[in-house]
Amino acid sequence: MRQPGQVIVITSGKGGVGKTTATANIGTALALLGHRVALVDADIGLRNLDVVMGLENRIVYDLVDVVEGFARVRQALIKDKRFEGLYLLPAAQTRDKSAVSPLQMKSVCDELKADFDFVIVDSPAGIEQGFRNAIAGAERAVIVTTPEVAAVRDADRIIGLLEADGMAEPQLILNRIRHQMVRRGDMMDIDDVIEILAIDLLGIVPEDEAIIVSTNRGDPAVTSSASRAGLAFKNIARRLRGEVVPFLQLDEARGLLARLSRIMKLSSG
Amino acid sequence: MPASGQASASKDVARERLKIVLVQDRAEANRGFLEKIKRELIEVVGRYADLDPGSVEVKVSRSDRESILVARFPLRSLRRTT
Numbered sequence: 001m002r003q004p005g006q007v008i009v010i011t012s013g014k015g016g017v018g019k020t021t022a023t024a025n026i027g028t029a030l031a032l033l034g035h036r037v038a039l040v041d042a043d044i045g046l047r048n049l050d051v052v053m054g055l056e057n058r059i060v061y062d063l064v065d066v067v068e069g070f071a072r073v074r075q076a077l078i079k080d081k082r083f084e085g086l087y088l089l090p091a092a093q094t095r096d097k098s099a100v101s102p103l104q105m106k107s108v109c110d111e112l113k114a115d116f117d118f119v120i121v122d123s124p125a126g127i128e129q130g131f132r133n134a135i136a137g138a139e140r141a142v143i144v145t146t147p148e149v150a151a152v153r154d155a156d157r158i159i160g161l162l163e164a165d166g167m168a169e170p171q172l173i174l175n176r177i178r179h180q181m182v183r184r185g186d187m188m189d190i191d192d193v194i195e196i197l198a199i200d201l202l203g204i205v206p207e208d209e210a211i212i213v214s215t216n217r218g219d220p221a222v223t224s225s226a227s228r229a230g231l232a233f234k235n236i237a238r239r240l241r242g243e244v245v246p247f248l249q250l251d252e253a254r255g256l257l258a259r260l261s262r263i264m265k266l267s268s269g
Numbered sequence: 270m271p272a273s274g275q276a277s278a279s280k281d282v283a284r285e286r287l288k289i290v291l292v293q294d295r296a297e298a299n300r301g302f303l304e305k306i307k308r309e310l311i312e313v314v315g316r317y318a319d320l321d322p323g324s325v326e327v328k329v330s331r332s333d334r335e336s337i338l339v340a341r342f343p344l345r346s347l348r349r350t351t
């Protein structure tokens with residue numbers, strides 16, 4: 001018997017802060033590290049993860065078909081042919097959140113974790129049933145926020161709800177950091193947000209055009225060695241599997257090229 | 270250089286506004302949670318003791334190190350049974 005995997009929910013409160021982007025990239029990075037990974041799109045009615053992953057043309061069955069008994073989990077899982085070990089369980093597009101209950105969601109997650117090292121659930125925004133469903137089967141939660149007042153406020157609310165639900169120690173991803181703006185005092189920094197939310201930091205992801213390009217192509221940014229955000233998500237994936245990876249802000253923010261040129265400058269002058 | 274000391278650093282404004290709004294949000298969330306606990310405690314303790322439900326008090330008391338949930342049940346009398 002293999003060890004059961006872990007179910008991790010990626011959630012946020014506020015919409016549009018990067019949950020789906022994070023799910024796709026972290027999942028792909030974990031698969032590239034050799035793990036068996038199932039991505040679950042819990043955003044029923046507004047499915048996105050399939051297009052971000054570039055798998056939208058391969059859907060036959062979805063999560064609702066599984067809970068309603070029209071398909072087995074195995075039949076609904078789409079195998080990503082580019083990355084060994086990576087699978088997607090898509091959401092239904094034409095149904096709504098009430099088509100799935102937290103109990104049903106938990107049983108799907110339990111079935112998946114018997115077969116995968118990581119089950120990563122992409123939560124919808126909000127605090128209603130879709131969120132309740134997404135967290136139902138998870139033993140670990142990652143909260144995504146951007147460094148803006150409204151997003152951090154909603155993250156705080158989510159942390160409170162997760163704690164009330166008995167979720168142990170949620171962790172934070174701070175997404176879309178712009179170092180220029182932080183430097184001139186026009187964007188909250190990591191320390192500000194961490195101090196206010198009093199939560200463990202899992203990673204810092206810079207604002208990066210490569211995210212948009214990769215989303216256009218349906219090819220996660222972690223596959224590109226030039227993407228700074230991709231590197232940040234790779235580090236996050238390694239931390240999730242227990243590696244200690246230092247928070248090198250320069251690494252994550254400016255990328256390898258910038259770091260190299262800095263080293264060259266230092267050594268030549 | 271960071272724009273510290275400059276009154277216009279907008280991130281300082283953001284941080285202060287956030288701190289204030291979170292104090293309000295958290296207090297409000299706590300109120301709902303304490304009310305729920307209080308209602309259930311009155312029901313359970315009321316089975317064993319004669320309580321004045323109006324005088325029961327449930328609150329969170331904080332020290333530097335920990336938060337403690339404190340409940341006070343002024344008794345009218347203890348029941349003879351149990």
Ligand SMILES: Nc1ncnc2c1ncn2[C@@H]1O[C@H](COP(=O)(O)OP(=O)(O)OP(=O)(O)O)[C@@H](O)[C@H]1O
Pocket residue numbers: 012014015016017018019020021022043048123124125175176205206207208209211212215229
């Ligand atoms: N680090 C980043 N740099 C640049 N663009 C980003 C970054 N992260 C996310 N985005 C962009 O922000 C938008 C929202 O991202 P995404 O769809 O992942 O958010 P979400 O939290 O899943 O949204 P929803 O709440 O609607 O599900 C997308 O267009 C995405 O490409």
Ligand SMILES: [Mg+2]
Pocket residue numbers: 019020021043048122123124
């Ligand atoms: Mg999304």
